[in-house]
Amino acid sequence: MMPLMKRRKFLGLILTAAAGSLAYKKFYYDFSLTDESDENIRTYVQNFGLQLKGARFKNSSVDQIAQLEAKLISKNWHNIDTEEAFYDRISEITREEFLAGKIVDIDGWIVSEFERDMIFYALLVKNKQGVQIKEEINAFQNAVLVDFLNIKDWGPQSTCVDMGFNQQSDGHSSHWFLIGPYTGLLRVYINGTLMPTTKGVDVLTTKIEGKLLNGLISNPGKQEVMIYDPSRNLKQRVGFFEVFDRSRPAINEEGHESKHFGVVQGWGPKSLPLEQFLKGDKSPLWITSHCAPRDSVILVSDTPLNTTVGSTLVTGLFSVHQKTINAGSHPVFLYSRQNNEKVKVGIVELSD
Numbered sequence: 001m002m003p004l005m006k007r008r009k010f011l012g013l014i015l016t017a018a019a020g021s022l023a024y025k026k027f028y029y030d031f032s033l034t035d036e037s038d039e040n041i042r043t044y045v046q047n048f049g050l051q052l053k054g055a056r057f058k059n060s061s062v063d064q065i066a067q068l069e070a071k072l073i074s075k076n077w078h079n080i081d082t083e084e085a086f087y088d089r090i091s092e093i094t095r096e097e098f099l100a101g102k103i104v105d106i107d108g109w110i111v112s113e114f115e116r117d118m119i120f121y122a123l124l125v126k127n128k129q130g131v132q133i134k135e136e137i138n139a140f141q142n143a144v145l146v147d148f149l150n151i152k153d154w155g156p157q158s159t160c161v162d163m164g165f166n167q168q169s170d171g172h173s174s175h176w177f178l179i180g181p182y183t184g185l186l187r188v189y190i191n192g193t194l195m196p197t198t199k200g201v202d203v204l205t206t207k208i209e210g211k212l213l214n215g216l217i218s219n220p221g222k223q224e225v226m227i228y229d230p231s232r233n234l235k236q237r238v239g240f241f242e243v244f245d246r247s248r249p250a251i252n253e254e255g256h257e258s259k260h261f262g263v264v265q266g267w268g269p270k271s272l273p274l275e276q277f278l279k280g281d282k283s284p285l286w287i288t289s290h291c292a293p294r295d296s297v298i299l300v301s302d303t304p305l306n307t308t309v310g311s312t313l314v315t316g317l318f319s320v321h322q323k324t325i326n327a328g329s330h331p332v333f334l335y336s337r338q339n340n341e342k343v344k345v346g347i348v349e350l351s352d
Contacts, residue, residue, distance in 0.1 A: 136187070137194055140228050143235040149227055150180030151238055158242040158311040160291035161220055164213065172209035177227065177238070179204060184231050190216065190241060191223040220245040244311050246291045250334075250343045260336055261343045262290040267332070271349035274327045277318055284315040285332065287345055293336040300348060301330045327352045 097103070097112035104116045154177040159165040164173040175188065175195070179202060188195040188206050193215070195206040204227070208216060216223070225238040246262035266288040285298055285305065290312050298305045298316030303325050305316030314334065318325070332345040 136230050137192075139230060139233055140187075140189060140194070140235060141192070143228060143233045145237065146234055147236050148229065148232070148234045149182055149186070149236050151227070151236070152178040152180065154178065154225075154238055156241075157239065158244060159217055160244050160246070160311055162217055163291065163294075164217070168207075172207050173213055174208065175204075175206045175225075175241075177204040178202060184229060187228045187230060189226045189228055189235070216241075217243055219243065242311070244290045250289070253342050253344060258341060258343055260293050260339045260341050261296075261334055262292070264289045264334070264343070264345050267345050269348075270346065271351065274325075274350040274352060277350055278324070279318075284317045285348065286316075287314045287332075287334060288312060289314060289334065292334060293339055295336055295338045297335050297337070298345075299333040299335050299342075300325060304335075325350070 093114050094112050097114050102113045103110055104113055154175065156165045156175065159173075164171075166174045166176070168174055177188070179186075181202070186197065186199050186204055188197045188204060193212070195208055195212070198205050198207070220243050222240040222242045225241050226235050227238055228235045248263045249257040249259070250261040250263045252258045252261070264287055268286060285300070287298065292309055292314050294309055296309050296314055297307045298314060300316075300318075303318075306319050307314060307316045327350050329347050329349055332348050333342050334345060335342045
């Protein structure tokens with residue numbers, strides 16, 4: 001039996017690739033099938049990081065894959081209109097085949113017949129997908145611009161040069177879009193580039209990594225965000241995703257140009273009642289500075305505040321769990337523990 005973690009990787013990388021192909025076919029495209037050899041299948045699997053040395057995929061034929069495709073597309077999936085439901089059904093079929101004993105031994109790797117066929121199907125259509133995606137991008141350019149979707153909120157709306165955003169457990173960056181009820185698939189485009197998009201019941205998410213991420217965050221500027229419905233050829237402008245630069249460097253405590261902090265463009269309040277400050281529930285200290293390190297902390301004298309770091313704004317609130325602070329004049333700093341660097345912001349007056 002395949003080890004658990006390898007099996008999860010198998011399902012996550014191979015089965016998902018094939019399921020994605022089937023999802024594209026179900027909703028939009030018409031893939032033609034061509035024969036391929038077992039050697040090509042093994043090479044394809046290895047390209048996804050799995051080592052199946054010497055593996056042979058027995059009894060895999062174009063006819064079997066065509067029959068599987070027809071069954072999935074025309075019979076089992078006609079009431080499924082979201083990718084999430086589609087993937088749930090993929091998992092269900094796999095469980096059913098294991099329970100029914102419909103399994104295949106591939107050099108000691110035990111998989112369901114369905115999984116074996118999905119590997120083969122993914123190989124057959126992977127080159128076709130690239131062609132279809134190019135056709136969709138061309139259609140997007142000429143789509144009708146209209147507000148057809150209820151977009152309740154979205155984010156993140158900014159980041160800094162070379163800085164990932166809303167990073168997930170596997171390291172990829174992601175946007176999210178809260179939307180009203182909508183039937184059919186939707187695509188997210190940023191500056192005319194198609195982003196890998198997943199549609200849930202009331203949310204869209206993107207998965208941005210590798211060259212796609214580098215192209216998005218390598219230069220400062222605003223990038224137009226749109227959502228596209230390829231079945232109706234409609235697109236809607238969502239807003240702009242802005243990539244900020246550090247601009248001019250700040251001067252650190254040693255009197256040198258900072259390698260990590262941009263110049264402080266503004267801050268406040270410069271004075272407030274001590275009692276109000278100690279409550280820690282309103283009137284936070286705020287500092288405008290582009291692209292402060294993510295681990296930045298606002299210090300009042302040597303007291304760290306509960307700090308929130310954005311692309312252009314850093315805010316801090318006093319925590320009741322911190323040691324108390326007295327009335328008077330206190331220096332305010334931005335501090336990055338990871339970079340061991342401190343930049344003075346100014347003096348805050350805390351009055352009795």
